[in-house]
Structures are given as structure tokens and as C-alpha cells.
Amino acid sequence: MRVSGITTAGDWAFGKGRANYKRASQAIAQNVVTRLRSFTDDWFLDVDVGIPWLDLLGNRGTERRILRAIERTVLQTEGVREITRLEIVRRDGQRGVTISIRYIDVFNQATADTVELPA
Secondary structure, X not given: OEEEOEOOOOOEXXXXXXXXXXXXXXXXXXXXXXXXXXXXXXXXXXXXXOEOHHHHHOOOOOHHHHHXXXXXXXXXXXXXXXXXXEEEEEOOOOOOEEEEEEEEEOOOOEEEEEEEEOO
């Protein structure tokens, strides 16, 4: 697996040719983070891709739905074998959320990521 790299700001990385591409576990990790940051209805080619963050984060009692949506999205990411830890921290009075996740990929690499989602 090979994907074009992105910067910490979420933009495509350019200027280093093939060095800008991510491979194997790094590519899977980037895909996981990108998919978790995707909002439903945000991509015109497939409006079902992503998580309905705006519907979930602004309402009470949606913690289980958020967990299931995250699990489903991560496990459907090509190369992810299993999730070993998942924690969500909501920010009081805000719609944002912090996701801490640990998973094992098809290369037997354990990866831990923290994803901040502003609303």
C-alpha cells in the first residue's frame, strides 16, 4: 500500500518526490486518521463516506453511537486488523472530541494515534 503523504495541517505534502509517499503501516495510519476526520456528506463523490460528527457531537447520549461509528470506520480501513484500545474524551461545553486509539495492522504493527476533532 502506498499513499501520498499529508502534512500535520492536513495538506498534501509536496517537494520531495517519492519521499512524500507513505507506505505499509505509515500509509494505514494516515488513512485511519484521515477517515476519522471525514464528515458524512463532505465528499461529493460519495456522501456516505465519513462519520456524521455534527449530528453526534452536539447531542446528549450519543457516546455509544460515536464509539460504534469510530470502530466501524477504523475496522473498515484497508490494512487494519483489530482495535486494541479506544477512548473518547469530550470537551465540556464544546462539540469537539479527542480520540485515542490503538490498533494492529496487517503488518503486525501496533499503532497508537490521538485525533483531535474540532466542531
